Amino acid sequence: MVKQTIQIFARVKPPVRKHQQGIYSIDEDEKLIPSLEIILPRDLADGFVNNKRESYKFKFQRIFDQDAKQETIFENIAKPVAGSVLEGYNGTIFAYGQTGSGKTFTITGGAERYSDRGIIPRTLSYIFEQLQKDSSKMYTTHISYLEIYNECGYDLLDPRHEASSLEDLPKVTILEDPDQNIHLKNLTLHQATTEEEALNLLFLGDTNRMIAETPMNQASTRSHCIFTIHLSSKEPGSATVRHAKLHLVDLAGSERVAKTGVGGHLLTEAKYINLSLHYLEQVIIALSEKHRSHIPYRNSMMTSVLRDSLGGNCMTTMIATLSLEKRNLDESISTCRFAQRVALIKNEAVLNEEIDPRLMIKRLQKEIQELKDELAMVTGEQRTEALTEAELLQLEKLITSFLEDQDPESRLEVGADMRKVHHCFHHLKKLLNDKKIFGNNTVSNTVSSESKDQDCQEALKEEEYRKLRDILKQRDNEINILVNMLKKEKKKAQEALHLAGMDRREFRHSQSPPFPPGNPEEGQRMRLSSAPSQTQDFSILGNRSSLLHKKTGMREEMSLGRQEAFEIFKRDHADSVTIDDNKQILKQRFSEAKALGESINEARSKIGKYHTFSFYLSFSPSHCVPSTGISENMAVPLMPDQQEEKLRSQLEGEKRRYKTMFTRLKALKVEIEHLQLLMDKAKVKLQKEFEVWWAEEATNLQVNPPAVNSLDHTKPFLQTSDSLHEQSQLFSNKSSGGWEVQGQGTGRFDVCDVNARKILPSPCPSPHSQKQSSTSTPLEDSIPKRPMSSIPLTGDSQTDSDILAFIKARQSILQKQCKFTSLGGSSRATGHQHLWGAHSEVGGE
Ligand code: ADP
Ligand code: MG
Numbered sequence: 001m002v003k004q005t006i007q008i009f010a011r012v013k014p015p016v017r018k019h020q021q022g023i024y025s026i027d028e029d030e031k032l033i034p035s036l037e038i039i040l041p042r043d044l045a046d047g048f049v050n051n052k053r054e055s056y057k058f059k060f061q062r063i064f065d066q067d068a069k070q071e072t073i074f075e076n077i078a079k080p081v082a083g084s085v086l087e088g089y090n091g092t093i094f095a096y097g098q099t100g101s102g103k104t105f106t107i108t109g110g111a112e113r114y115s116d117r118g119i120i121p122r123t124l125s126y127i128f129e130q131l132q133k134d135s136s137k138m139y140t141t142h143i144s145y146l147e148i149y150n151e152c153g154y155d156l157l158d159p160r161h162e163a164s165s166l167e168d169l170p171k172v173t174i175l176e177d178p179d180q181n182i183h184l185k186n187l188t189l190h191q192a193t194t195e196e197e198a199l200n201l202l203f204l205g206d207t208n209r210m211i212a213e214t215p216m217n218q219a220s221t222r223s224h225c226i227f228t229i230h231l232s233s234k235e236p237g238s239a240t241v242r243h244a245k246l247h248l249v250d251l252a253g254s255e256r257v258a259k260t261g262v263g264g265h266l267l268t269e270a271k272y273i274n275l276s277l278h279y280l281e282q283v284i285i286a287l288s289e290k291h292r293s294h295i296p297y298r299n300s301m302m303t304s305v306l307r308d309s310l311g312g313n314c315m316t317t318m319i320a321t322l323s324l325e326k327r328n329l330d331e332s333i334s335t336c337r338f339a340q341r342v343a344l345i346k347n348e349a350v351l352n353e354e355i356d357p358r359l360m361i362k363r364l365q366k367e368i369q370e371l372k373d374e375l376a377m378v379t380g381e382q383r384t385e386a387l388t389e390a391e392l393l394q395l396e397k398l399i400t401s402f403l404e405d406q407d408p409e410s411r412l413e414v415g416a417d418m419r420k421v422h423h424c425f426h427h428l429k430k431l432l433n434d435k436k437i438f439g440n441n442t443v444s445n446t447v448s449s450e451s452k453d454q455d456c457q458e459a460l461k462e463e464e465y466r467k468l469r470d471i472l473k474q475r476d477n478e479i480n481i482l483v484n485m486l487k488k489e490k491k492k493a494q495e496a497l498h499l500a501g502m503d504r505r506e507f508r509h510s511q512s513p514p515f516p517p518g519n520p521e522e523g524q525r526m527r528l529s530s531a532p533s534q535t536q537d538f539s540i541l542g543n544r545s546s547l548l549h550k551k552t553g554m555r556e557e558m559s560l561g562r563q564e565a566f567e568i569f570k571r572d573h574a575d576s577v578t579i580d581d582n583k584q585i586l587k588q589r590f591s592e593a594k595a596l597g598e599s600i601n602e603a604r605s606k607i608g609k610y611h612t613f614s615f616y617l618s619f620s621p622s623h624c625v626p627s628t629g630i631s632e633n634m635a636v637p638l639m640p641d642q643q644e645e646k647l648r649s650q651l652e653g654e655k656r657r658y659k660t661m662f663t664r665l666k667a668l669k670v671e672i673e674h675l676q677l678l679m680d681k682a683k684v685k686l687q688k689e690f691e692v693w694w695a696e697e698a699t700n701l702q703v704n705p706p707a708v709n710s711l712d713h714t715k716p717f718l719q720t721s722d723s724l725h726e727q728s729q730l731f732s733n734k735s736s737g738g739w740e741v742q743g744q745g746t747g748r749f750d751v752c753d754v755n756a757r758k759i760l761p762s763p764c765p766s767p768h769s770q771k772q773s774s775t776s777t778p779l780e781d782s783i784p785k786r787p788m789s790s791i792p793l794t795g796d797s798q799t800d801s802d803i804l805a806f807i808k809a810r811q812s813i814l815q816k817q818c819k820f821t822s823l824g825g826s827s828r829a830t831g832h833q834h835l836w837g838a839h840s841e842v843g844g845e
């Protein structure tokens with residue numbers, strides 16, 4: 001048992017604005033215990049709390065200042081906990097602090113750079129690395145990911161659900177057994193055999209978390225997320241299993257809700273958040289007080305789930321995340337105060353060992369059968385009738401498999417039937433005698449006596465059989481080698497194809513849809529997956545990719561206008577820079593990996609050649625000792641001469657190079673995987689934001705039907721009278737809005753309506769019609785002065801409304817840009833105008 005208080009660490013986030021001097025300082029006392037001093041500026045201190053203290057001092061295990069790297073945080077905080085989990089103890093790391101103070105950054109990591117990955121991915125990496133190193137035990141790893149929002153639990157890893165809101169995810173509920181153990185119903189545990197699989201699960205959960213978040217629920221600041229690694233280990237042959245859980249917890253923002261300005265729905269949520277963290281505080285206060293027998297764990301779901309982590313069987317660590325800017329000082333002080341109370345809690349971690357019930361059942365079943373047999377023998381339950389043919393055959397089969405079983409412990413179980421026992425002895429005796437005779441035969445075979453002809457033939461048959469068996473074995477090996485070679489060739493061909501495909505895709509990027517269906521990097525990722533876990537990887541990747549595909553690859557369902565709008569939206573979006581940057585890095589990593597792969601292959605073939613060469617060298621006649629009492633024809637290897645020595649050192653060098661490159665490739669693989677996942681996530685986010693924007697635009701359109709551009713009135717429009725008539729009818733049917741103006745600053749307007757598909761394959765007007773239209777027709781009055789567009793509509797109401805919404809959106813952007821440009825806007829805005837112009841032409845085709 002390990003008794004330990006909860007360890008508390010503080011991490012100060014770099015400020016958004018320039019560093020404000022003198023707000024805090026980090027010192028160490030005589031016992032080298034670090035302390036954080038928060039100094040309240042006078043103006044704040046006055047109205048802050050009743051007492052007039054101006055500085056507050058808090059002790060922590062360690063304090064990480066603004067420049068602390070993620071690597072440092074992992075090494076100092078998470079690695080020791082992960083180490084205990086590997087030994088079989090439960091562990092918990094939770095981040096506590098106000099929204100924006102860096103909880104998610106610390107626990108999961110930043111979304112941009114590989115070096116920003118947080119505690120979860122680094123811990124997974126570390127754990128799997130350790131598992132690989134330790135061959136003395138058999139390990140199984142499972143992952144679960146729970147989000148608690150408004151006192152409800154949601155399973156973030158359910159692959160069957162396409163979450164578009166939290167409610168779409170399976171609800172997780174708490175069950176308590178008679179021993180007061182907590183069980184989470186509906187929370188799925190997913191086995192992960194490699195780091196990659198576990199990472200994919202993390203990203204699946206994060207993607208679900210992001211998609212399920214709406215501006216209304218702001219789940220990321222108001223919910224708690226618990227990522228759990230469940231580790232079981234067992235020594236081979238032992239029935240004792242060790243279970244350990246590692247909870248990595250990203251708590252809701254700890255800020256107190258403002259008393260004013262929050263009402264209705266928001267208040268309910270705010271209350272819940274407060275309630276949930278309030279109950280956490282209550283539990284912590286209760287635990288830090290001596291002689292308190294009742295700890296109110298059951299008041300909230302979060303404290304129930306983390307029951308063991310708080311004052312129980314667990315090694316727990318808290319990270320207080322602080323954003324030490326002037327306006328955040330009061331929240332930072334309350335975070336530190338909370339941490340001081342947490343530091344008083346004592347936990348008692350024990351090794352969680354248990355007997356594997358399945359092994360136990362097997363053992364007991366065997367024992368029961370033995371006892372039953374014994375009893376039957378003792379009670380003398382005799383059977384007199386002879387064994388049937390089938391029974392005899394069955395027995396002989398049993399004997400054969402018993403004799404063939406390599407395990408010295410194996411037993412011949414025939415039950416408590418003396419007839420069977422006797423038959424077994426008979427049969428064994430016969431086999432033994434046969435063997436003796438056979439043994440003699442092999443000796444006497446050489447004598448080749450006439451009288452033993454029969455046996456001789458038997459032996460020959462045996463010999464032949466053995467030869468055939470050897471040949472068969474050889475052929476089998478050959479086939480295996482050939483199959484492997486074929487597989488390799490096939491893989492190479494696929495890789496070549498894939499690389500070619502990738503180049504093409506890169507090339508096409510400028511014109512291609514934003515996220516081509518099927519995820520361009522997916523193939524590469526699978527290729528990089530390690531062989532043994534491939535089937536599993538595929539299924540998980542499949543899940544994720546289908547999820548991401550559905551979220552990002554909506555293009556197939558997108559109308560042209562929407563696609564175009566998406567292109568522009570994407571280009572304009574701040575994240576596109578990150579995506580592009582990551583794409584560039586990814587590209588570099590791919591080519592590095594490719595080059596490494598080639599060098600590795602080269603090194604491997606060199607090593608192979610060295611081996612072959614040294615083999616021949618050691619048997620070449622020049623290396624034979626001529627007549628030193630030994631026949632000259634016999635090749636005797638010399639002591640390593642210079643050439644061999646050189647060869648050997650080259651070989652060693654090559655091996656070292658191979659190993660270094662291989663390690664680097666492995667690390668690259670993880671990095672590539674991580675970057676791909678980051679990009680996927682950014683893409684989902686982009687798509688989500690686009691959908692929101694699009695929906696807003698569409699709503700606006702419905703609420704405020706677009707006004708006709710004033711230019712329109714002065715602009716002619718032309719139609720044959722037939723089509724005009726058709727249109728006038730259409731207008732009378734569909735008089736309410738939906739028509740759009742497209743000025744483009746070209747002074748040219750085209751008509752666009754549901755019929756345009758038939759009558760306007762190319763942008764109108766023609767010179768002829770322009771002339772005609774200059775004279776006003778009677779119809780002109782009955783037809784609204786309507787906008788024209790060179791984009792044909794399709795007749796499908798859904799698609800058409802998309803197109804119209806798009807045109808509206810485009811116009812509003814154009815208007816904004818015009819304003820912007822006229823105000824002396826940036827070249828970026830002007831550039832877009834040009835872009836829009838270019839796109840309108842495409843649209844007209
Ligand atoms: P929280 O989860 O506590 O609300 P986040 O982790 O989302 O806060 O952090 C808010 C912002 O600050 C994010 O953009 C994050 O990338 C950034 N951030 C937080 N901590 C750090 C840090 N130590 N270094 C750099 N950026 C940070
Ligand atoms: Mg967060």
